[in-house]
Amino acid sequence: MIRAQGLIKTFEGQQEAVLKGVDLSLNDGDFISLMGRSGSGKSTLLYLLSTLDRNFEGSVLYDGVSIKEMGVQEIHRLRNEQIGFVFQFHYLLSELSAIENILLPARKANLLDKKLSFARDLLEQVGLSDKADRLPHHLSGGEQQRIAIARALIMQPKYLFADEPTGNLDSKNGEIIFDLFSQFNKEYKTTIIYVTHDQQFGMKAHRRILINDGIIDKIS
């Protein structure tokens, strides 16, 4: 469970806060969309919740432990074992094949052998089992994003954070990505939190959080 209390985030050189006191609880198995206009603070909130940004006022607690109190090794272990992240621009490592990209977090955790068959399962689930050895530049944008999702899930994390995962894809590929999120949420009980501009995609989440001008405007 993740609990955020009184989150305030102000960027250096700016007088006005991007987040102005956000309180939020994410339960295990949640499927949540974060929506709002550009500059409303939804991506900033996602980075704070996902531990990537620890420079803020307030607190983010993972199962009751504040991420600010965690040491360097602890926070990196948390990111490696319990958190998956999907970016808008895929961010695959261009030197590595599809399956090598998927196995990167497992390589960090020294679980390469144990995770190999699961990586192949994931490749099959994202419909790319025949493209395991392809380099990213030989994959389409949609395929690269599916590989990025498989990579985020290889450690079977408790939480999956996604920053506009369909923002750079056409609607058909967007549908595929959403179906995958839905499938993993059901199958692995992964808590999924994603930021989106797409109303249709956002409305498919079980809980929808609307952020407006740095505060939570509505939860439905």
Next chain:
Amino acid sequence: MMFLSLKHLLTRKKQSVLILLGIIIGTSAYVAISGMMLGFQTKLMDQLVNNDAHIRISAREELLTSESLDSFPEAEHVFWSLPPSGRKDSAKIQYPLGWFEKLNKDHDVIAFVPQVNINVIFNRASVTVAGRMIGADPLKQERVSNIQQYMISGAFKDIGTSGSRIILGKALMQSLGARQSETILITSGKGPSMPFKIVGVFDTGSKNIDENTVFTSLGDAQKLRGSPSEITDIAVKIEQPDLAEIKSAEWKTSSHEKIMSWQESSASILSVFKTQDIVRNSMTISIIIVAGFGIYNILSILVTQKKRDIAILRSMGFTPNDIVSLFFNQGLILGILGGVIGLGLGFIICFLMGQIEIVPGRMGSSTGRMIISYDLIIYVKAIIIALLSSLFSSIFPARAAGSLDPMDIIRSGGQ
């Protein structure tokens, strides 16, 4: 992170090969140049140390002045219209027996030989050549210098203890046009010429010695000089040649004689060696620095290009140290690989240079091939230089990569 580091290197083959070439050229140049120069230096050093005494005790050369004769009682009645001048005649070691006793008792001394060194003129038919005669006991002389190994005909001991026999340098033999067993005339300038029979020829490779030096027995040299029982020099061999300078300084404090270590008498050659070493090291270090800058530049560019990768790796739980390793390993791999290939290439170049035929006895060995040093220390130094330059040039971009904040990269869109 080694896997990712290798992937980076293999993906950028052209850049990796270029850096590798820089390190290989630097390392092999160091090995080859050092091998050649140290080989040459070792040969010369061997000649400097072993062809002559480690320490030479010589009669002090005194110049006469108006005060030189003051010790005589009649001196107070003498008023010089033209005071005495020039070198005092008949320079000799003042107390040879005292020296022999001192040297016999000194544990650092391996051997010593009393000598008579005189300037002479050689005559054969109409040919006249100026040179130097060294009179010494052959057995003692052989213990002090390695003259026997340069004998190309006859044996050094053939000069005996009397009998007016000489051995002489090959170049001097050619100048005189003499042949073995022939008798030539030698004069010291005082007294009549004396006949000496040629019983052997040496070739040390040192022009200085081969063109003007003859060896004879101590007694015969003393006879030619007209000063029986006097000696002009004592050549000393000590246990540790490197300490000759210290030993000679110690003896100088309690002696009137002129005492010189091999380092002092070869100071000009040793300074040439130092200059050679400076040139060799600066040249090689320059090459390695250029290769190091290559690594630094390419890794710095790579860090900038791979900011997105750094951000994604950090989001997956890779630590700043992992990121440092990712880039540092690349420098390490290039350094080790380039260094090892460079050592191999350097060895091959040395081997090929060692096949070059040159005039025997000069820079070369007695087989007529160039002398190359394969000293292990050259190879150890070369690999250390290659590794250090690679590590120094990769640590800075690697640390810069490790200190990048993933959020800054993500917010700037990976730029």
